Amino acid sequence: MLPIVSMAVILAFGIPAGNSMLPSTPGEGDVLRVNVTAYQWHWDVHYPDSDIRLVDEIHIPAHTAIDVHLSSADVIHSFWVPRLGRKLDMFPGRTNVLRLLADAPGVYRGQCAEFCGTGHAHMKLTVIAHSNEDFRRWEEGRDE
Numbered sequence: 001m002l003p004i005v006s007m008a009v010i011l012a013f014g015i016p017a018g019n020s021m022l023p024s025t026p027g028e029g030d031v032l033r034v035n036v037t038a039y040q041w042h043w044d045v046h047y048p049d050s051d052i053r054l055v056d057e058i059h060i061p062a063h064t065a066i067d068v069h070l071s072s073a074d075v076i077h078s079f080w081v082p083r084l085g086r087k088l089d090m091f092p093g094r095t096n097v098l099r100l101l102a103d104a105p106g107v108y109r110g111q112c113a114e115f116c117g118t119g120h121a122h123m124k125l126t127v128i129a130h131s132n133e134d135f136r137r138w139e140e141g142r143d144e
Helices: 002-020 132-143
Strands: 032-039 042-047 052-055 057-061 066-072 077-080 088-090 096-100 106-112 124-130
Touching: 032 057, 032 077, 052 057, 057 066, 057 132, 066 077, 066 088, 088 096, 124 132
Parallel strands: 032 066, 057 124
Antiparallel strands: 032 042, 042 052, 066 096, 077 088, 077 106, 106 124
């Protein structure tokens, strides 16, 4: 009986937690999309809704789910921001989607977690989570 009860408790908490980490389906609501393309040895970041482009830096609103569409332009890379969740490999010619959620505003460090050549150790990424109001101000300031 103990294994059955234990599994039921794990599933009761695990299924909702797992679903919150899945990327959204089309038409599921307004989820911020960020496209990240890995190059040897930098990250190209593009916000398709506002046409903002950055290098090695992602700005997101805290407490909001973000779908990051990951691709690679050259070799296998791995997107990893340890304090924001799991890592995901990036393969040339393929796009993977990772959902990020920052619990609080702050600066989160990321890096490539797959050896991708001589500049791999310097392939760093900064994720800056803003409050909703600060993110809107940042986004409007970048559009000008």
